[in-house]
Amino acid sequence: MMYTPPLAPLGGLWLSALVAALPLLTVFVTLGLLRWKAHWAGLAGLVVAGVVAAVVYGMPVPLVALSASQGFAFGLFPIMFIVLNAIWLYELTVRSGRFEDLRRVIDSISDDPRIQAIIIAFGFGGLLEALAGFGAPVAITGVMLMAVGFSAMRAAVVVLLANTAPVAFGAIAIPIITAGNLTGIDYREIGAYVGHQTPLLAVFVPLFLVLLADGRRGVRETWPAAVVVGVTFAVTQWVSATWISVELTDIIASLAGIASAVVLLRFWRPTGTAAARARVAGERGPEQASAGTAGAGGNGARPGRTGAGGAPVVALADQPGTAVQKLPAGRVLLALFPYLLVIVVFSVAKLWAPVRTFLASTDMKLPWPGLDGHVLAASGKAATSTVYTFTWLSSAGTLLVFCGVIVALVYRVRLTEAAVLWGRTARKLRFSILTVGLVLALAYVMNQSGQTITIGAALAATGALFAFFSPILGWVGTAVTGSDTSANALFATLQQTAAVRAGLDPTLLVAANTSGGVVGKMISPQNLAIAATAVGLVGRESEIFRKLIWWSLGMLLALCLLVGLQSTVLSWMLPS
Numbered sequence: 001m002m003y004t005p006p007l008a009p010l011g012g013l014w015l016s017a018l019v020a021a022l023p024l025l026t027v028f029v030t031l032g033l034l035r036w037k038a039h040w041a042g043l044a045g046l047v048v049a050g051v052v053a054a055v056v057y058g059m060p061v062p063l064v065a066l067s068a069s070q071g072f073a074f075g076l077f078p079i080m081f082i083v084l085n086a087i088w089l090y091e092l093t094v095r096s097g098r099f100e101d102l103r104r105v106i107d108s109i110s111d112d113p114r115i116q117a118i119i120i121a122f123g124f125g126g127l128l129e130a131l132a133g134f135g136a137p138v139a140i141t142g143v144m145l146m147a148v149g150f151s152a153m154r155a156a157v158v159v160l161l162a163n164t165a166p167v168a169f170g171a172i173a174i175p176i177i178t179a180g181n182l183t184g185i186d187y188r189e190i191g192a193y194v195g196h197q198t199p200l201l202a203v204f205v206p207l208f209l210v211l212l213a214d215g216r217r218g219v220r221e222t223w224p225a226a227v228v229v230g231v232t233f234a235v236t237q238w239v240s241a242t243w244i245s246v247e248l249t250d251i252i253a254s255l256a257g258i259a260s261a262v263v264l265l266r267f268w269r270p271t272g273t274a275a276a277r278a279r280v281a282g283e284r285g286p287e288q289a290s291a292g293t294a295g296a297g298g299n300g301a302r303p304g305r306t307g308a309g310g311a312p313v314v315a316l317a318d319q320p321g322t323a324v325q326k327l328p329a330g331r332v333l334l335a336l337f338p339y340l341l342v343i344v345v346f347s348v349a350k351l352w353a354p355v356r357t358f359l360a361s362t363d364m365k366l367p368w369p370g371l372d373g374h375v376l377a378a379s380g381k382a383a384t385s386t387v388y389t390f391t392w393l394s395s396a397g398t399l400l401v402f403c404g405v406i407v408a409l410v411y412r413v414r415l416t417e418a419a420v421l422w423g424r425t426a427r428k429l430r431f432s433i434l435t436v437g438l439v440l441a442l443a444y445v446m447n448q449s450g451q452t453i454t455i456g457a458a459l460a461a462t463g464a465l466f467a468f469f470s471p472i473l474g475w476v477g478t479a480v481t482g483s484d485t486s487a488n489a490l491f492a493t494l495q496q497t498a499a500v501r502a503g504l505d506p507t508l509l510v511a512a513n514t515s516g517g518v519v520g521k522m523i524s525p526q527n528l529a530i531a532a533t534a535v536g537l538v539g540r541e542s543e544i545f546r547k548l549i550w551w552s553l554g555m556l557l558a559l560c561l562l563v564g565l566q567s568t569v570l571s572w573m574l575p576s
Contacts, residue, residue, distance in 0.1 A: 001060050004376040005450025007457055009057050017458035019056055020451035023049035023442055024480060027525055031542045032549060038529050038541035039431055042438030045525075049442045053449035064445055066371040070388055071444025075437035075526070077390070079135060079482070080429070081397035083436075083530050086139040088425045089404045093338055095421060096411035101335035103147045104327055110265055112273040113280045114222040116148045117213050118206045118229050121162035123258035124339070126233070129166040130250030131346035135482075135530040136396060138163050140339075142534035149281045150213070152535040157547045158209050160522040160531050164555070165202035165233065167484050167518045168194045169241065169249040171396075172350045175484040175517065176246055179492040179510050188246050192575040193511035195241025195249065197562060198518055199234035201555055202253075206230040208551065214276050222270045225261060233257035242575055248351075338407045345399050359394035366390055375448050385448060385489075432533035435541075436482075439525045443481040447490060452480065456491050460498030467502075467567035470495055470509045471559045474516025475552075482526030484517035504567055508574065512563040519555040522548050 008016040027045035030036040036044070046068060053059040053067075093099045106116055121141050128137035138159050145155035168175055169191070176194060180187025206226035210218045219226070237253040244252065327335070348355055365387050367373070372386040392398065408418040426433075446452045455476060459469045473495065477487025488510075495513045499506040521527055528541040537544070566573055 001063065001374055002376060003059050003063055003374060004378070004380070005059075005448070005453065006057060007378070007450065007454060009450075009454075013454070013458050013461060016056075017455045019052060020446070020454040022052055023446055023451070024476070027439075027442070028545075028549075031525065031528075031545045035542040037431075037539045038525055038532070039435040039438060041542070042435050042442060042525055046438050046442040046445065049445040049449075049451065052451060053445050057449045057451065059449045063371060063374060064449065066368060067375075067444045067448040068441040070368045070371060070386070071441035072437040073388060074444070075440030076433065078395040078397050079440065079526065080433045080436050081395065082400065083135045083139050083432070083533065084422075084426055084429055085397045085400035085404060086136045087143070087429070087534060088422050089338055089342075089400055089407060090140065090143045091421050091425055092404055092407050092411065092413055092418060095417075096413055098335050098337075098411060099147055101327060101331050102144070105332050105335045106144075106148055108326075109262065110270075112222065112270045113149055113277055114210045114214050114218050115225050115261065115265070115270060117145060117150070117158050117162075117209050117280075118222075118225060119258060119261055120144050120148070121159045122165070122206055122209060122229065122233070123254055123261065125159060125162050126166035126250055126254035126257065127343065129163060129170040130172070130248075130254060131343065131350060135527065136400070138527060138531050139534040140342075142531055146535055149277055151281055152537050153540075153543065153547075154213055154280055155535045156531040156537060156544050157212050159534075160527060160544070160548055161212060161551060162205065162209055163527070164518050164522060165198060165205045165237075166250040166254065167478075167521050168198050168514045169237070169246065169253075170484065173247045173249065175488050175514050178485050179488040179514060182489065182492045183496045183506070183510055185496070185507055185510060189507055189575070190511050190514070191246030191249070192242045193507050194514050195238050195246075196573055196575060197511060197515040197559065197566075199238045200562060201515075201518070201559065202234040202237060203230045206233075212547075212551075213280055215279075217272070218276060218279075221272045221276070224268055225264055225270065228264050229257045229261050232260040251347075334410070337410060338403065341403050341406060342400070345403055346396070349394070349399055362393040364390040364392065371448075383448065385444075429533055431538050432529045435529040436526050439480075439482065439529075443486070446480060452477065452490055453494065456494045460494060460501075463502050464504065465564075466498050467504055467509065467512075468560050468564035470498075470512040471516030471519075471556060471563055474513035474518075475520035475556050477513070478517035478520035479524050482521065482524040484514060484521065487517040487520070488514055505574075508563065508567060512559075515559055515563070516556065519552050519559060523552045 010016045023045045026048045027041050030041040030044050050064050053064045054061050110116060125137040125141040128140060142155050142159045176191045177187045179190050206229045207219060210222050210226050233253045236256040237249055240249040240252045349359060350356060368386050368388050373382050375383045375386055377383050408415060456473050459473055460466055462469055473491045474487045477490045478484050491513050492510050495509040496506045499509040523545055528544050532538050532541045
């Protein structure tokens with residue numbers, strides 16, 4: 001039972017591409033128009049993908065099922081294992097009572113919620129994306145925004161929009177390194193090109209965050225901070241990607257952005273803070289108190305109501321906006337400890353070569369039973385995508401478990417109690433786990449049956465116009481898989497080949513694939529499920545999707561125009 005994906009199973013490339021896109025259209029329509037819950041939308045998309053793979057592409061039904069099972073397994077580990085442990089880490093801070101102290105620490109920097117959104121979602125979220133990626137920034141910063149008074153829906157859309165600018169260089173530039181390995185182009189050259197694209201979007205992201213959080217009034221009252229942080233991040237990302245280090249680009253840019261906000265706030269304060277606090281907390285419902293999906297307990301917290309999906313919430317004893325209580329240095333350190341620990345652990349694991357090499361050496365390559373060796377690439381060789389990598393020790397989820405155990409010991413939470421809390425967190429995430437598993441199953445069926453490549457080949461057939469369309473491939477790949485790395489694994493070589501045929505710069509289009517993925521991540525069903533889970537809105541992913549889809553499409557259009565112009569009249573912008 002051998003299978004080689006056909007490029008155009010219906011004869012015409014564009015007709016085949018339209019049929020291949022049906023699973024994606026199914027997910028977007030069921031989420032955006034029919035307002036289905038995410039796990040049902042994912043299941044519907046998976047069924048359509050399976051039917052198209054078997055009926056149109058001729059993939060044997062057993063291989064379709066095995067592809068889906070491999071994707072589902074990847075959705076469980078490492079993806080949802082990371083998210084589960086990120087939220088468990090947050091639950092530990094709530095159980096210990098330290099999360100209220102964290103809110104006060106953040107208030108001591110600025111008690112304005114719009115500024116806090118910029119610092120937390122854009123600055124700290126960018127740092128987490130640089131070190132961990134794979135949903136951890138969305139999960140952690142989502143609950144942090146709720147702790148400072150954001151409604152659940154506002155917190156979700158803000159963190160998803162914020163998780164754009166740093167994605168291309170996320171997880172120590174893994175998306176760019178992957179593209180370099182596949183195409184043979186020096187990844188530093190690709191990174192420099194990306195560094196001349198994504199910063200032009202990053203400049204505006206803090207302004208967009210404020211607009212989402214508090215409308216035009218919020219922009220009028222806080223634009224100096226949004227502009228300073230956006231420009232600082234963008235310039236630093238541009239400089240670091242071009243001349244310093246592709247791997248460290250987001251770390252440098254995020255720290256610079258946070259530092260610029262802290263410096264600015266020594267000389268300038270926003271207006272309308274009290275009214276803004278009431279507005280950003282205005283979308284409150286039965287799922288929302290002042291904090292996220294955690295159980296009650298600890299200092300300064302009282303039991304709250306039941307949230308979406310049965311998740312209990314916590315109402316803080318002090319309402320945001322009251323006078324900031326000055327905390328002793330020890331309590332400040334303990335409040336920040338979990339997040340400082342995450343930064344230290346991930347920095348050591350990702351940046352210190354001996355540790356990074358050791359962790360990578362423990363990865364286990366597992367050929368997927370019944371599938372590996374039965375799916376062939378166009379060259380006739382066995383596809384490598386049928387090998388499942390079990391990153392049992394190097395996974396960001398495992399590192400978060402390590403951080404959680406240390407936090408429990410420092411916070412004097414019994415390990416048995418921490419383990420019970422982990423189990424409860426896993427149970428609360430059951431629908432999100434199912435959603436992400438189904439979405440990854442859909443992605444694997446589309447990829448291994450050849451549906452995704454057909455879509456890419458159709459766009460690549462546009463010739464010189466492909467420079468304009470090339471970011472769409474990255475957008476599609478990331479929207480399907482939830483990963484810019486996976487989008488590059490799918491399309492980087494295709495972008496390179498199409499560029500050579502059309503007489504375009506291959507590095508430009510490979511970079512455009514990476515940059516396009518940046519704006520596709522916010523509407524990926526996988527990321528929508530993670531955000532909804534973090535803030536207690538399980539089952540309302542379709543609402544989040546509808547709030548973000550036009551932002552994603554608008555930023556994609558801007559990126560398409562930029563890359564199209566960079567291939568012609570703006571070629572002088574590119575690194576020489």
